[in-house]
Amino acid sequence: MAPFDSLCSRSGRSHIGCFGEREAEFIGLDLMHQAMEKVKIIKEWVVGDPSLIVPVEAIEVNVELTYEEIPVAIIDRKVRKMRNKKIASVKVLWQNQQAEEATCEAKKDMERKYPHLFVEPNGCA
Structure with a gap:
């Protein structure tokens, strides 16, 4: 059995690209929520504060x-x-x-x- 077969139940797929029904079970809900919060913070940082935007x-x-x-x-x-x-x-x-x-x-x-x-x-x- 390949190393990542047990993770995704498909051969040849790494755990990075494994997004299926078992994702929440494998990663855990807490870890998923933490990751989503971090992504949200990064998106807010990249977009910035709209009050600082000066009209062209x-x-x-x-x-x-x-x-x-x-x-x-x-x-x-x-x-x-x-x-x-x-x-x-x-x-x-x-x-x-x-x-x-x-x-x-x-x-x-x-x-x-x-x-x-x-x-x-x-x-x-």
Whole structure:
């Protein structure tokens, strides 16, 4: 008798491809349910969160299929202290991103590239 004949009651079939009426008896219901739960989790992970999907119409795409990141607002300001100097940084919210994906940038660079972000509402910088 071949090694897998007793598993599937057919000769030449491995236990991996054995899906029949005896599957639940051979594998066990608990193990089957665990496997199905893991597959469900993997499917959810691959598909992702639908709330994070941005409509294609909302993004202006260039001919090269790229888009320009435009800063919308400054969320936070910090001064990081190094050993011998202080570096000012700002947390920037970009146009096509959520608040969780805001990035920290050097304040000098952002002031030079995007001065309109640093104008205060009362007119003072």
